[in-house]
Amino acid sequence: MPSSAGPSIDTITEGGRVTQVGEGQDADETTPPVMTFGAPTAGEILAERYELVEHINNDSAGRLVWRGVDVVLRRPVAVVLRYPGGESATEMLQAAVAASRVIHPNLVGVYDAIDEADRAYVVREWVDGRSLRELVADGSMDGGRATAVGNAVASALAAVHATGMVHGNVHPGTVMISDDGRVVLADARTDGADTKESDVRAVGGILYFALTGYWPHAEAPLRGATAGHGRAAIPDAVRDAGGAAAAPRQVRAGVPAYLDDLTMDLLDTEIAPPSSDVLSAELARLDVPADDDYLDNSGPLRFAAESGDEPSPLAAAGGRKVALGIAGLLAVALVGLLIGIYTLGGDDEDPETSPVAAPTSAAPVSEEPPAPVTRNLKISDARIIDPDSRNRSEVRDAEKVFDGDGDEGWSTETYPRSNFGGLKRGMGVWIDLGAERTVKSVQVNLSVTGASAELLTGTVNAPSNSAGDGQILTAYLKNRIGQPFEAHDGTTMAFNGFDADKKYRYLLFWITDLPQSGNGFKLGVQEITVQGS
Helix, strand or coil: CCCCCCHHHHHHHHECCCCCCCCCCCCCCCCCCCCCCCCCCCCCCCCCCCCEEEEEEEECCCCCCEEEEECCCCEEEEEEEEECCHHHHHHHHHHHHHHHHHCCEEEEEEEEECCCCCEEEEEEEEEEEEEEHHHHHHHCCCCCHHHHHHHHHHHHHHHHHCCCCCCCCCCCCCCCEEEECCCCEEECCCCCCHHHHHHHHHHHHHHHHHHCEEEEEEECCCCCCCCCCCCCCCCCCCCCCCCCCCCCHHHHCCHHHHHHHHHHHCCCCCCCCCCCCCCCCCCHHHHHCCCCCCCCCCCCCCEEEHCCCCCCCCHHHHCCCCCHHHHHHHHHHHHHHHHHHHHHHCCCCCCCCCCCCCCCCCCCCCCCCCCCCCCEECCCEEEEEEECCCCHHHHHHHHHHCCCCCCCCEECCCCCCHHHHCCCCEEEEEEEEEECCCCEEEHHHHHHHHCEEEEEEEECCCCCCCHHHHHHHHHHHHCEEEEEEEECCCCCCEECCCCCCEEEEEEEEEECCCEEEECCECCCEEEEEEEEE
């Protein structure tokens, strides 16, 4: 029988490493006791499907987190149980149901939510990896990795916000980096205490923490992990006399100026934050491979003048902050003073709970290079594939599927029946990544539910005409990625069946059946996002 009190989430290890985060809350000395009536045991099968394998921990809300196996699909799962069920588990179950409606490569998948009265449980994706909290405990991240993590979190929030929902639980304990480099956000909440704006400002907190190892949101402390609270506490940011957090560049050397400005703007309550989709688009533009040199890292958040690019969407949404001036110098002095106090503060504290000393650029370099972080890949070109039509009126506006604007995209015409009126096999969006890339997933945001589609790949790049489109379709139908979506009940399709040992350049999102729209059948493709390395 599992213990009623478990260790901190971020100290749970399997083979010496953290493998799972638990509901976004950390166990600590104040963890409430868990009812033992009907407590689960290893080997028990819930709902005739989910076998409990190992009790991982209890979180601070009294939920039990188990590693399990879906015996039908033979895949690992995380099972989060609460005693009792019924009204006491309503918030947990409602959050799980809401989260299950959003499919995104940067969100932990939710598979099931069951209330058995005496207990309730949520079944979700098992993530083999480490939380951001655990990773940063080993040393803060460089600008590139921090940007990639922030990009993934903002992209996940954009998908959540597009449905009208709020995540409400973004912090280093709910951001996971899997062993293959995928960044995922877990454990949304529906308690109504948070807003889309607070979600976006939390991305500023994620960037700040990744860069410094400190948490800057004094007005929004971590649930169950506030500074100075519990064994898993994250140290609060160093602050000036007015309570303002020191900028990342004042805490450690080597933080790019553009990332410093962006982080502090997101944290500044006097500056209106951008929407999550605008922030995601901006971070995606900044999240580029090291061999791309068109970013001016020495100044504020701007592209180099010679690049010829238009101003970034975030720059258009609001101005940059001015330099901190004398207040900045005072903050630097305060940082040095407090770091000295932390260093000389005696040896009676548990080293796991002592404040993290501000890392410097002179930190030793790991012997093994870090695993590549999954990022949004740049789409260099797109076009509409329409092999069965001589009228090319529907092949316009393909560029709108990767312009970062989810409100505007490409759309089919209206047909009398779902199978394109029996006039054609289908239509699709062909995209070119510009070079062969390692691809992890493709997300397609659609205008309405009810479409059937699949993702194909190939190496043919034929002319943009009916004959060329036919060549592409014939070749690509031999190479499907994952399983097709049939009459899909969501507006987001995520394809994850890529071969890790292969590289891809050309992809084809192929639509086979249209959903009903008004008096006919029609579908819009709002945005396509490709993630990889």
